[in-house]
Amino acid sequence: MKREPPTILDVAKLAKVAVGTVSNVLNGKVPVSDSRRRRVQKAIEKLGYTQNILATGLRRRRTPMVGVCVPHTSVAYFSALVDAFEEVGADRGYKIIQVLTQLDPAQELDRVQALLHYHVAGLILVPSIQPDRTLKALARSGTPVVIIDRPTGTDIFDEVTFDNRGAMFDVARRLIALGHRRIVLIVQQPKLSTTRLRIRGLREAVAEAGGLAAALIVQCGPDEITLTSRLAELLRQDDPPTAFVAANNTIAAWLMRALRSLQVDFPGAVSVMAFGEPEWADLVTPRLSVVRQPTGEIARTAWELLIRRMNDEKTPVRHVELKAEIVMRDSVASNLPRAAGGPKVTRR
Amino acid sequence: MKREPPTILDVAKLAKVAVGTVSNVLNGKVPVSDSRRRRVQKAIEKLGYTQNILATGLRRRRTPMVGVCVPHTSVAYFSALVDAFEEVGADRGYKIIQVLTQLDPAQELDRVQALLHYHVAGLILVPSIQPDRTLKALARSGTPVVIIDRPTGTDIFDEVTFDNRGAMFDVARRLIALGHRRIVLIVQQPKLSTTRLRIRGLREAVAEAGGLAAALIVQCGPDEITLTSRLAELLRQDDPPTAFVAANNTIAAWLMRALRSLQVDFPGAVSVMAFGEPEWADLVTPRLSVVRQPTGEIARTAWELLIRRMNDEKTPVRHVELKAEIVMRDSVASNLPRAAGGPKVTRR
C-alpha cells in the first residue's frame, strides 16, 4: 500500500496556509506567527510529512551531503576515518556518501563524478596514484574539497596530511641506531605521494648514517604469495636486510605470515614495523611496532576545513600537516653485534 | 571561477534540438535519428555537460542510490559487507550511501529516515536491537528493503542471514566433545536477534549433552577493562569455564588481551573461538578458531533480492539463510583429562 508521500502542498492545504509559510516554518529563517506555526506543525505531524531533499537540493543548488572517497575500507586506517566522518558530519546535519576507488584512478574519477552529479555540499578525498583528472574535474566543479592523507603537490585544495617523511625518517633513524644496516620499505604503490615522502625520509636517514646503512624499496605484489617469494629471495642473498617497514596493516599481516612461513627468527634476525595501527598490533607475538596515524585528528581537522570552505568559497587554501606517533613494541629489536640479549627498545 | 554547470537546456540550444530529444539521447529509451544524436553528443562533449541527478530523481521519483545502514565499520565483517556492496552496486549503476547506527536504535531511525528523504531506490539494513520504529517507517515508505545478518522475526521484508543457531550449536558440540564442560558466550547485545539465536544453539548443545555441560552468557561492557575484570571473576570461582566464544572480532581481541593480562594458560587452560574472521586470526598465537560468515555471499544474495524487489514491488517475500563455516585452529584445544597432549582438533 505504497501511497504517495505527502508534499508541502498537502501540508499547506491542511493547515490552510501558503506553501511559502510551511517552508518558512520548516527552515526557521523567516519569522512565522505562532498560531500558524502551530497549525503547520500539527499538519506535518498528522500527515507524517517529510521533506523531499531532492527538491530542496534542486532549488537550493546544493544538498546536505558530503562525499567521502577512500580507497577501500579493509585498511583499518580508512575505515576509522569513515567512521569518524559519519559521526562528526551527522552532528552538523550532513549525510555521508561513501564511495570507493579500489586504488584505481579511473574508478576514482567515475565515483567522484557521480558525487558531483549529486551536487554534494562538499567532498573529502583520499587521492589515488593518478588523481590529476579527478582533481581537474573537482576544481572545475567549484565544489568545496578537502584532500586528506596524501598531498597533491598543488595549491588549489585544502589538505590535511601527516608527516610521512618525518615519521619514516625517525623510524629509520631508530632502526639504524639499533644496528640495522639494511632497511626494507615494503609498499603497494611506489608512485603514491605518501610513499614518495616515506622513501625520502628513509633515504635521508640512511644518508645521515653515511655509508653505514642502505635502503631498499620493495613493491609487494597484489597478494601474500608474491610477497613471500620476493622476501625469500631477499633473505637468501648475502648481507640480507634486517629491518622491514610495512606501508599498512594489510602488508604488515602479509609480512608477518611470510616471515613465519619462511621460518625467519623474528624479531631475532629481523625487525618489523608498520604504518597504521591495526587492532591486532599488540595481540601478535612479537607485538607489532607501529607508526600511529592521528586518525581522529585528521578527520576532525578535515571536517573543520571543509565547513570553513563550504561557508566561504574563497577563504585562503590551507595545508595542515599533523604529526604521527611512533609506538615501539617487541617487533623491533637490536641488531648490534654485541647485544644479542642486550639493550632493548622501550616498550609500551 | 565557479561557473554554473551547463544544463540540458544549454545542450539543446547548442545542438539545436528540443530538450526532450536530449533527454532521449541520454536515456536511450526512445529512438533518436542518427544525425541529431551526433549533434547532441557533440554538444554534451563540448559543454562538459553532466546530468543533475537531483532533478532526474525528483522527476522520476526515485534516485539511483541504495542506502546501506550498518552498525559501524570497525567490525571487519561489516566493513567487508560495505565494500562488497559498493562494488556490486556500482556495476549496476547504483551509488551507495552508507550510514551508521552505532548500535543505537534512535540513531538508526534518524539515519534511515534521512535515507528515505533522499528517495533512495532501495535500502539494505543490518537492524539494531530495537528496530521496530525503523522497520515501521520503512514499511510505510514502501521503499524496497533487504534486511541482512539479523532476522527481524517479521514477514514483511526480504532477509539474508546466516545460521547463527546452527553454527553456535556445532561449535558448542565440538567443544563439548573436546571435554569442555563450562562454555561461556561473550556478547555485546544480549537482546539482539542474532545473539538470541546463538544462545539457543548453545543451550541446545548443552541440553544434548545432558547434565554434563553448562552454558553461561556474559555481557561484556563497553570496553576491554570491564571485560577483563568480569573474566577474572569468572576464572576465580571453582570449576571455572574452559571455553569462551566471542561474538565478533572486537570482543575476540579484548578477550585475548584479557586472558594474557590475567596470565591464563591459553589454549592450555581455556579454549577460544570467535564469530567473524579478522585478518589477524591466524597471526596470533595461538591461532584463532572462528565461525566464518559468508560475507561475499550475503552481499551478493542481498543485492539480488534488492534488485528483484526494486523491479517488482510485490514479488513474494523471501528469507535466505546461509551456512557459516567453522574454521578450527590452535585456540581450541582438548580439555579431556587423559589428553594433555592428546588428540588435537583438525587444523587448517
Add this chain to the structure above:
DNA sequence: TTGAAAGCGATACCAT
C-alpha cells in the same frame, strides 16, 4: 521521430 509544455516538490522573491 520531434517539439512544446506540464509537472516533480521545494525555495525565494515580490507584492500586499
Add this chain to the structure above:
DNA sequence: ATGGTATCGCTTTCAA
C-alpha cells in the same frame, strides 16, 4: 508576517 508565483533541471505526455 503572509500569499502568490516563477524557478531549479529534468522526464514525460501529447500533438504534430
